Each structure stands twice: as structure tokens, then as C-alpha cells.
Amino acid sequence: MSAILRKGVGPVLSTSVEYHGFVYLAGITADDLSQDVTGQTQQVLDKIDAALEEHGTDKTRLLQAQVWLKDIRDRDAMNKLWTAWLPQGGAPVRACVEANMADPRHLVEIMVTACR
Secondary structure: OOOEEEEOOOOOOOOEEEEOOEEEEOOEOOOOOOOOHHHHHHHHHHHHHHHHHHOOOOHHHEEEEEEEEOOHHHHHHHHHHHHHHOOOOOOOEEEEEEOOOOOOOOOEEEEEEEEO
16 A cells, blocks of 8 residues: 655644655645735745645646635736746646635635646
């Protein structure tokens, strides 16, 4: 049986799980909630890069992404950073929806799956 590697294990969730060469990240949010959607998106993308690196992979290996925005009208601003961050020709499948956030100061949350 293959091992399941969990990081950042808490009572409700793990921050990441790796199994059979697939890396699943929990929804990632910004730390500095005083920033606008652009600032928060940049923080989230930086945190995704770091989390993937911990598992020996990177954004060139993305398979899937789920994006939640507090206000869907922020989609263009978020997409500007998202598309600049993605490797050329390496866009994953993705959903992007408006959602109520657990903390109303969160403007964006992104969850990704990648392979090693």
C-alpha cells in the first residue's frame, strides 16, 4: 500500500497531502488581509509556489485549480496575476466562482492539485 504524506496536519484539515505522486493543496489564502485582491492574489500564488516546492514539484506540473473570489467582479484583476504566473501553455483545468469567505477580509482563496 502506498504511503500518504500529510503536512500541516490539524484537527480540521491538512495543508497538503501527497499520494502516488499527486500533490493536493488545501485552499490557500493571504496572510496580509489589509491588501486588495491583487495583493492578496500575489501572496496566495507565492504560498502555492512554496508549498509545491516542499513536495518537490512546481507550477509547471499543475493539473487543477479552484478559485474562490469574495466578489466575482475581481476576476479580471486576479486573472491578470494568475495568467502572468502560469507557465506558457501550462494552464490547469480551473473553476472560478464567487463565494462567501470564512473571514470577510479574505478576497481570494485558491486550491490546486499538481503532480510530481
